[in-house]
Amino acid sequence: MRPTRSGDPGEGAASAAWELLLPAASAPARTRGRSLQAALREAVRSGRLAPGTRLPSSRDLAADLGVSRGLVTEAYEQLTAEGYLRSGLGSGTWVGAAVRAAEPRAHDLAPRSPGARADFVPGTPDLALFPRAAWAAAHRGVLADLPHQELGYPDPRGLPRLRTALAELLARRRGVVADPERIVVVSGVAQATTLLGFALHARGVRAVGVEDPGSPQHDALYASAGVTAVPLPVDDEGVALEPLRASGVRAVVTTPAHQFPTGIAYSARRRAELLDWARSVDGIVLEDDYDGDFRYDRAPVGALQGLDPDHVVYTGSVSKSLAPGLRLGWMLVPESWAEEVVERKRTMDLGHPSLDQALFARFLERGDYDRQLRRCQRAYRDRRDALVAALDAHFPGAKVSGIAAGLHVIATLPQRYGPEERFLARVAAAGVAVRPLSAYAHTPAGPEEAEGVRLVLGYAHVPTARIAEGVRLMAGAATG
Numbered sequence: 396m397r398p399t400r401s402g403d404p405g406e407g408a409a410s411a412a413w414e415l416l417l418p419a420a421s422a423p424a425r426t427r428g429r430s431l432q433a434a435l436r437e438a439v440r441s442g443r444l445a446p447g448t449r450l451p452s453s454r455d456l457a458a459d460l461g462v463s464r465g466l467v468t469e470a471y472e473q474l475t476a477e478g479y480l481r482s483g484l485g486s487g488t489w490v491g492a493a494v495r496a497a498e499p500r501a502h503d504l505a506p507r508s509p510g511a512r513a514d515f516v517p518g519t520p521d522l523a524l525f526p527r528a529a530w531a532a533a534h535r536g537v538l539a540d541l542p543h544q545e546l547g548y549p550d551p552r553g554l555p556r557l558r559t560a561l562a563e564l565l566a567r568r569r570g571v572v573a574d575p576e577r578i579v580v581v582s583g584v585a586q587a588t589t590l591l592g593f594a595l596h597a598r599g600v601r602a603v604g605v606e607d608p609g610s611p612q613h614d615a616l617y618a619s620a621g622v623t624a625v626p627l628p629v630d631d632e633g634v635a636l637e638p639l640r641a642s643g644v645r646a647v648v649t650t651p652a653h654q655f656p657t658g659i660a661y662s663a664r665r666r667a668e669l670l671d672w673a674r675s676v677d678g679i680v681l682e683d684d685y686d687g688d689f690r691y692d693r694a695p696v697g698a699l700q701g702l703d704p705d706h707v708v709y710t711g712s713v714s715k716s717l718a719p720g721l722r723l724g725w726m727l728v729p730e731s732w733a734e735e736v737v738e739r740k741r742t743m744d745l746g747h748p749s750l751d752q753a754l755f756a757r758f759l760e761r762g763d764y765d766r767q768l769r770r771c772q773r774a775y776r777d778r779r780d781a782l783v784a785a786l787d788a789h790f791p792g793a794k795v796s797g798i799a800a801g802l803h804v805i806a807t808l809p810q811r812y813g814p815e816e817r818f819l820a821r822v823a824a825a826g827v828a829v830r831p832l833s834a835y836a837h838t839p840a841g842p843e844e845a846e847g848v849r850l851v852l853g854y855a856h857v858p859t860a861r862i863a864e865g866v867r868l869m870a871g872a873a874t875g
């Protein structure tokens with residue numbers, strides 16, 4: 396039944412709200428209130444509860460969800476204060492008339508900060524390292540060689556030549572079990588996520604677990620497919636198992652090689668537990684291998700997918716290795732999901748542009764991609780070392796973690812630099828762009844955590860010579 400608009404709450408609104416909020420209601424007691432608020436906020440933001448919809452009374456909703464009435468009242472009050480809901484004396488609670496999508500949490504896709512004197516916002520590689528000459532040569536080669544018929548509509552999975560080259564690459568570099576028949580070429584992890592979201596929705600799945608802290612991208616993309624993100628805490632081994640089990644979700648998004656943003660690598664034990672969980676609930680794990688290509692001084696951590704290709708959807712892209720503007724990525728889907736995902740890809744855009752695919756296939760086949768990865772790897776390791784050294788010099792006592800891989804680190808500054816709000820204001824005034832870890836958290840920090848300062852510092856796009864200067868500026872501002 397649809398929610399009622401501008402009328403009595405009735406059964407429609409109650410059952411719609413009930414369905415949307417059900418996963419949050421089964422969150423662990425400690426986080427249930429916040430989960431409920433997050434799910435309700437997301438339902439309003441995404442338009443699934445449209446402006447003007449009247450919500451059930453707190454008593455009815457609490458009874459439907461099997462939670463205490465106080466939790467529902469608190470959620471209504473909080474969202475009313477935030478402007479998502481409005482309430483009138485004795486007239487119930489409504490979705491606000493002019494709800495605008497809320498400001499996203501700090502976003503990887505945020506444009507770089509143009510006026511900043513130093514910019515450590517994570518998310519982009521060094522675009523100046525884009526291999527223009529090799530790319531142009533591959534482009535010329537493809538235009539000269541491509542048979543006419545390959546300019547027709549492509550196979551929605553992608554050109555066979557590219558899927559074969561990708562299968563070789565992913566098996567070799569990431570330990571993926573890579574059957575070209577189960578690869579789908581997509582326009583990035585973002586599209587892979589959306590396709591999976593639609594496929595989950597078609598199977599009746601309405602909730603997906605996401606890492607907390609995690610990438611804000613995931614929540615928004617699943618919401619666009621009608622699937623609600625349920626935040627699950629990350630501990631030092633990966634996504635925490637008990638909350639995952641208790642949440643009742645049957646799909647979970649993970650970043651096992653280098654958790655975004657904390658930078659930890661999932662432990663071998665947690666990987667095994669996660670796959671056991673997936674098998675036991677007939678569920679699925681989405682592995683977002685967004686920066687798995689970059690590792691510096693630790694043994695390679697192979698993809699989770701290699702351990703159980705039937706329960707993992709693996710996805711990656713060239714957004715960190717070449718440039719996000721190329722919009723080019725891949726997903727590897729278990730056999731039981733392949734048909735559904737490919738059909739979604741077909742109906743979405745009739746397949747990825749063939750010229751781009753042929754070009755990338757040639758780039759891979761000729762070893763240009765491996766060369767690019769090696770070149771970036773060297774540059775990024777130097778930058779990482781420069782950042783760690785600068786933090787050590789200018790922020791004595793700072794703890795730097797997540798440094799073994801990827802394009803960002805986490806810096807935990809000693810208490811004296813806090814509280815976070817003051818630190819961020821001072822640093823921003825000095826023209827240094829940074830993101831706190833809290834910007835990626837679904838669950839607000841407790842008072843103790845809020846006292847400290849934890850930063851997610853992206854370094855890949857900052858030339859080595861400018862890293863020390865940026866950190867010095869930041870330290871000067873923080874203590875000044």
Ligand SMILES: Cc1ncc(COP(=O)(O)O)c(C=O)c1O
Nearest residue numbers: 503583584585610655685712714
């Ligand atoms: C966690 C995470 N996954 C995926 C991506 C990349 O998405 P796409 O491949 O669509 O560019 C990003 C981009 O910054 C990210 O931070």
